[in-house]
Amino acid sequence: EDKVVQSPLSLVVHEGDTVTLNCSYEVTNFRSLLWYKQEKKAPTFLFMLTSSGIEKKSGRLSSILDKKELFSILNITATQTGDSAVYLCAPPFNAGGTSYGKLTFGQGTILTVHP
Amino acid sequence: GAGVSQSPSNKVTEKGKDVELRCDPISGHTALYWYRQSLGQGLEFLIYFQGNSAPDKSGLPSDRFSAERTGGSVSTLTIQRTQQEDSAVYLCASGWTAQETQYFGPGTRLLVL
Numbered sequence: 001e002d003k004v005v006q007s008p009l010s011l012v013v014h015e016g017d018t019v020t021l022n023c024s025y026e027v028t029n030f031r032s033l034l035w036y037k038q039e040k041k042a043p044t045f046l047f048m049l050t051s052s053g054i055e056k057k058s059g060r061l062s063s064i065l066d067k068k069e070l071f072s073i074l075n076i077t078a079t080q081t082g083d084s085a086v087y088l089c090a091p092p093f094n095a096g097g098t099s100y101g102k103l104t105f106g107q108g109t110i111l112t113v114h115p
Numbered sequence: 116g117a118g119v120s121q122s123p124s125n126k127v128t129e130k131g132k133d134v135e136l137r138c139d140p141i142s143g144h145t146a147l148y149w150y151r152q153s154l155g156q157g158l159e160f161l162i163y164f165q166g167n168s169a170p171d172k173s174g175l176p177s178d179r180f181s182a183e184r185t186g187g188s189v190s191t192l193t194i195q196r197t198q199q200e201d202s203a204v205y206l207c208a209s210g211w212t213a214q215e216t217q218y219f220g221p222g223t224r225l226l227v228l
Contacts, residue, residue, distance in 0.1 A: 031214060041204055041222035043158070048216050088158070092214055101146055101213030102160040102171060 002027045006089060006106035014114050017079050021109045023089035024071040031094045033072050034103065035063055038086040046074070046087075079113045086110050117141065119220035121207050127226045128197055136192045136223045140209030147190050148210075148217060149174075149182060153203040161205075164190060165213060197227045 003026040013019055025033065032050045036043035047056045049065040049072055056063050060079075065072045076083055090103035120139045128134050140147050149161040160174040164184045175181070179197075184190040194201055204224050208217040 034216060036219075041224070042206065042219045045216055045218060090158075092217075094214065101210065101215075101217070102148060102163050102174070103150075103158070103208075103217060104160070105158040107157055 002091060002093060002104040004089060004091065004104055004106035006087075006109050008109060009107060010110040010112070012112045012114065013079055015080055017113075018075065018077045019079060019111060021074040021076075021087050021111070022071060023073070023106055025089075025091055026070065027091045027094075027104075029094040030067065030070075030091060033065060033089060033091045035072070035074050036088045036090070038088055038108070039084075043088055076111075079111075081113050081115055084111055084113045119207055119209050119218055121205075121220040121223050123223060124221060125224045125226075127228065129228055130199060131196055133193065133195045134197055134225065136194075136205050136225070138190045138192070138207030138209075138220060140188060140190070140207070141218060142188075144209035144211055144218075145187065146210040146213045146215070146217070147184060148208045149190070149192050150206045150208065151203045152206065152222075153200075156203075158206065161192070163213070194225075197225075199227050201225060202227045 007022045035046040047063045052067040060077045063074045086108040088108045090105045092101040122137045147164040150158045163171040179195045182192045204222045206222045207220045210217045
């Protein structure tokens with residue numbers, strides 16, 4: 001069974017700080033890993049990572065995947081109060097030739113950014 | 116363009132009643148998923164549709180839960196004889212294919228009294 005562990009479970013910082021969120025996974029037939037930001041109800045897509053060592057960047061957010069060590073990190077620089085949310089990572093399920101894509105979510109990291 | 120939409124946004128029902136939750140995926144997306152998130156819990160997978168068929172129903176918690184998808188588009192999740200433990204946010208997501216990015220709808224918050 002696929003397993004995803006995120007750390008830390010919660011993080012409290014002040015505006016301007018830089019944070020690093022971790023996601024480790026044990027996945028059969030790994031193909032990709034997705035990062036989402038969840039505020040209130042719906043998760044919002046951030047990144048899809050498929051290749052090791054290639055950083056994906058969007059504004060102050062960036063993420064990288066290490067397929068050898070089976071983990072990914074999400075960095076947020078110069079944090080703002082609007083970054084406060086739950087950050088989720090999830091690999092889509094892939095059973096060999098059958099690509100179902102259902103996501104196995106980690107517990108998430110609750111990020112709180114104070115002014 | 117239009118994202119995934121779900122209705123209703125909130126639903127309050129009495130224990131024992133049936134409820135239907137609707138999901139309109141992004142146009143052209145063949146893959147559709149239902150997840151739920153109970154209070155204080157993580158997101159858990161319920162069912163996956165590819166087109167109108169459901170090759171993976173492994174996450175449905177009991178036979179009171181069923182779902183269908185018609186025309187390769189709209190999906191309905193039905194919960195019969197609702198129980199209090201069914202209270203949760205039900206999220207729908209869609210993607211171009213099973214291995215592409217999934218985009219989530221705003222969810223339906225279900226409260227069973």
